Amino acid sequence: MALSTSLSDLVVLLVEPSQMQAHLVERMLSSQGVKRIQTLSAGSAALAALRDATDGQVVISSLYLPDMAGTDLVTAMREDPVLADVPFVLLSSETRPQVLEPVRQSGACAIVAKPFTEQQLSRALYAVADYLNPPEDLDVADIEGLRVLVVDDSLASRNHLRRLLEELGISRITECVDGRQAVAVLQESMFDLVITDYNMPEMDGRELTEYIRTQSWQAEVPVLMVTSEQNMGRLAAVERAGVSAICDKPFEASNIRRLISDALQR
Numbered sequence: 255m256a257l258s259t260s261l262s263d264l265v266v267l268l269v270e271p272s273q274m275q276a277h278l279v280e281r282m283l284s285s286q287g288v289k290r291i292q293t294l295s296a297g298s299a300a301l302a303a304l305r306d307a308t309d310g311q312v313v314i315s316s317l318y319l320p321d322m323a324g325t326d327l328v329t330a331m332r333e334d335p336v337l338a339d340v341p342f343v344l345l346s347s348e349t350r351p352q353v354l355e356p357v358r359q360s361g362a363c364a365i366v367a368k369p370f371t372e373q374q375l376s377r378a379l380y381a382v383a384d385y386l387n388p389p390e391d392l393d394v395a396d397i398e399g400l401r402v403l404v405v406d407d408s409l410a411s412r413n414h415l416r417r418l419l420e421e422l423g424i425s426r427i428t429e430c431v432d433g434r435q436a437v438a439v440l441q442e443s444m445f446d447l448v449i450t451d452y453n454m455p456e457m458d459g460r461e462l463t464e465y466i467r468t469q470s471w472q473a474e475v476p477v478l479m480v481t482s483e484q485n486m487g488r489l490a491a492v493e494r495a496g497v498s499a500i501c502d503k504p505f506e507a508s509n510i511r512r513l514i515s516d517a518l519q520r
Contacts, residue, residue, distance in 0.1 A: 361414025433457025
């Protein structure tokens, strides 16, 4: 499937217990050119249907389902090797960060706030299409030789980033679960790029960035922070620590590719 075509190649599994809301989303999807839509009301039924998934499959789910939360649905998908890479979009009026955090950390393509417009849903659909259609290459010399360190305490988030990196042709990827583990790795191995989360146990992303800039023998390595952190004071502290760029979770695949390219070219 190519981005130059319509969204008609997407196969949408809509998980929505409200018939009225489901009909509204179905109309919006159809208006955007989506032709194959399967609507279910429960998370367990969605998981069962996904095992017969075809290329272009995407899950668009409400947060509150009769048998589980949308957060439980995406967590179950990410823990299943067969479903781990299926794009996920959450539709929700929920605003509490602690409730949305599992979705942000899951590698979701988008969180669309209810009530939403067709344009907002369309942007989420194009984020899905972009996720399913990686570019043929990245405008960086010797892409295959790049050494990238991914630091994140979320396994789902690390897997999501690894998929995007590998699709760009990057295979030399090292993973760490927190900043302290990353410090030990940085002392022994050289990297061309560090991609880190903010909120992690032991040592967070700001502390890791400060260590790299002030104590590491690799003080000039680009540091890209991919985070769900919303506190502007904390993010300002990260910028002062010397991070090269900050990207929100969930992120659009095209944005993370552009930021990686910009960071490496600098």
